[in-house]
Amino acid sequence: MNPDRQCMSDAIRDSLTSRIFDGTLKPGDRLVELEIAREFDTSQTPVREALRELESLRLVDSAPYRGTWVRGISDREMVEAYAVRGVLEQLAAELAAPRLKGDVAEIRESLALIHESARAGDIEGYAKHNLDFHRGIVLASDNEVLIQSFDRLAFEARVRLHLRSQHEPRLIERAREHDEPVDALERGDGVTAGRLLRKHTESCKQRWLDRSLTTELDTSIPERQPVNASYLS
Amino acid sequence: MNPDRQCMSDAIRDSLTSRIFDGTLKPGDRLVELEIAREFDTSQTPVREALRELESLRLVDSAPYRGTWVRGISDREMVEAYAVRGVLEQLAAELAAPRLKGDVAEIRESLALIHESARAGDIEGYAKHNLDFHRGIVLASDNEVLIQSFDRLAFEARVRLHLRSQHEPRLIERAREHDEPVDALERGDGVTAGRLLRKHTESCKQRWLDRSLTTELDTSIPERQPVNASYLS
DNA sequence: CACAGGCTCATTATCGATAATATACAGGTG
DNA sequence: CACCTGTATATTATCGATAATGAGCCTGTG
Numbered sequence: 001m002n003p004d005r006q007c008m009s010d011a012i013r014d015s016l017t018s019r020i021f022d023g024t025l026k027p028g029d030r031l032v033e034l035e036i037a038r039e040f041d042t043s044q045t046p047v048r049e050a051l052r053e054l055e056s057l058r059l060v061d062s063a064p065y066r067g068t069w070v071r072g073i074s075d076r077e078m079v080e081a082y083a084v085r086g087v088l089e090q091l092a093a094e095l096a097a098p099r100l101k102g103d104v105a106e107i108r109e110s111l112a113l114i115h116e117s118a119r120a121g122d123i124e125g126y127a128k129h130n131l132d133f134h135r136g137i138v139l140a141s142d143n144e145v146l147i148q149s150f151d152r153l154a155f156e157a158r159v160r161l162h163l164r165s166q167h168e169p170r171l172i173e174r175a176r177e178h179d180e181p182v183d184a185l186e187r188g189d190g191v192t193a194g195r196l197l198r199k200h201t202e203s204c205k206q207r208w209l210d211r212s213l214t215t216e217l218d219t220s221i222p223e224r225q226p227v228n229a230s231y232l233s
Numbered sequence: 234m235n236p237d238r239q240c241m242s243d244a245i246r247d248s249l250t251s252r253i254f255d256g257t258l259k260p261g262d263r264l265v266e267l268e269i270a271r272e273f274d275t276s277q278t279p280v281r282e283a284l285r286e287l288e289s290l291r292l293v294d295s296a297p298y299r300g301t302w303v304r305g306i307s308d309r310e311m312v313e314a315y316a317v318r319g320v321l322e323q324l325a326a327e328l329a330a331p332r333l334k335g336d337v338a339e340i341r342e343s344l345a346l347i348h349e350s351a352r353a354g355d356i357e358g359y360a361k362h363n364l365d366f367h368r369g370i371v372l373a374s375d376n377e378v379l380i381q382s383f384d385r386l387a388f389e390a391r392v393r394l395h396l397r398s399q400h401e402p403r404l405i406e407r408a409r410e411h412d413e414p415v416d417a418l419e420r421g422d423g424v425t426a427g428r429l430l431r432k433h434t435e436s437c438k439q440r441w442l443d444r445s446l447t448t449e450l451d452t453s454i455p456e457r458q459p460v461n462a463s464y465l466s
Numbered sequence: 467c468a469c470a471g472g473c474t475c476a477t478t479a480t481c482g483a484t485a486a487t488a489t490a491c492a493g494g495t496g
Numbered sequence: 497c498a499c500c501t502g503t504a505t506a507t508t509a510t511c512g513a514t515a516a517t518g519a520g521c522c523t524g525t526g
């Protein structure tokens with residue numbers, strides 16, 4: 001948000017964020033203020049601020065006098081988020097098309113990387129470039145509020161959290177779904193691009209639904225680790 | 234977010250929020266931590282937390298060691314927000330229709346109050362019930378993520394901030410734009426309701442654009458009051 | 467007069483300590 | 497043995513004080 005903040009609390013926030021992203025911190029894990037403060041060789045105050053920021057990003061939950069813990073994301077929420085993302089991206093494409101004037105070079109770059117990752121079977125890379133691709137279109141809309149709304153969905157965190165549990169994703173096939181929207185954007189047809197992108201999002205959502213129905217495992221959200229969980233380690 | 238927090242920082246946050254809403258605090262006004270702390274007879278810490286929350290709600294801006302001030306909302310941002318709100322509401326209507334099963338009693342209640350306020354020329358009331366109406370449809374979508382995204386647009390704050398400067402708004406005429414979407418919802422036609430709602434939002438946006446072009450006054454955003462502004466009072 | 471450098475002061479960022487609260491556990495009771 | 501009650505403890509919420517920083521001012525120079 002403010003990229004130029006140099007205070008301790010921001011460093012802590014960023015560090016904790018990446019731990020949540022990379023799975024070091026799992027849903028339900030408790031974040032104990034003084035413990036983190038010791039680790040960063042600082043006091044409780046900046047840690048609290050960092051935690052509150054994470055809460056506003058919905059990466060953690062907290063309750064008064066009960067602490068803070070990593071937020072789990074249910075399949076239901078994932079599906080809800082896909083629905084919202086769909087219309088946001090549709091709008092983004094419609095706004096982006098007249099602005100781009102056919103110059104989709106940057107977007108094509110991300111697209112190429114998506115295909116590359118798909119061929120290599122690199123799930124991590126696929127997720128990253130996929131996000132770059134979609135966010136690129138949103139950025140091209142030049143609508144600050146839209147960009148914010150999109151970012152707040154925190155798709156990176158959501159997807160990464162579930163990546164590990166993914167079976168054999170047909171990456172190459174999925175990657176192809178991105179081609180047509182870009183073609184439409186290139187010829188300035190934002191409406192079509194938007195419709196295609198939304199359809200793409202819908203199919204992502206559907207895949208998620210299917211998977212969550214078939215695998216049947218832990219659709220529950222870890223609520224919070226018990227207090228003495230840290231003693232076990 | 235967590236309605237059951239009883240800590241000081243939340244009370245401060247709520248108090249400051251309503252001051253921003255009701256115009257006691259104007260864009261550009263500085264929020265000095267110790268000053269607020271004295272007022273609430275508390276220390277700096279809870280005030281800081283409150284300010285950070287307001288920042289995440291984008292009601293205030295801040296920079297390190299430079300403080301916090303009420304955020305202005307430009308006409309451009311307002312227009313951007315309308316565009317996003319349009320697609321969010323459209324989606325909401327589509328999702329709400331099958332859930333409501335024609336039961337639009339609650340929504341009609343808000344609608345009646347809108348018309349009533351319009352007849353009475355009660356701009357404040359109109360704004361309130363109008364928001365209730367639109368939010369009611371979003372709530373009926375039963376999509377938590379969508380509700381969050383909508384709320385984050387903070388339309389209440391945005392609209393109220395500009396209400397005072399509004400000329401003769403043709404409220405009665407505007408109120409009528411809400412009728413058709415409700416009819417559509419009642420007969421379960423979410424797609425039509427969504428399209429109409431989006432069109433409504435577009436016309437709100439357009440009115441805003443027209444007004445901001447014709448009035449030509451202070452399209453600028455107050456950045457921040459100078460440090461010694463408080464001495465003048 | 468425009469402008470750079472250094473000084474002062476208001477304010478933020480952080481600290482270490484204390485008050486307040488929830489959780490876990492022990493003991494008693496039916 | 498299940499259940500309640502009270503107590504110990506871990507942890508959060510808040511406090512008052514200090515360190516760090518930026519804004520404004522003053523001075524001197526060209």
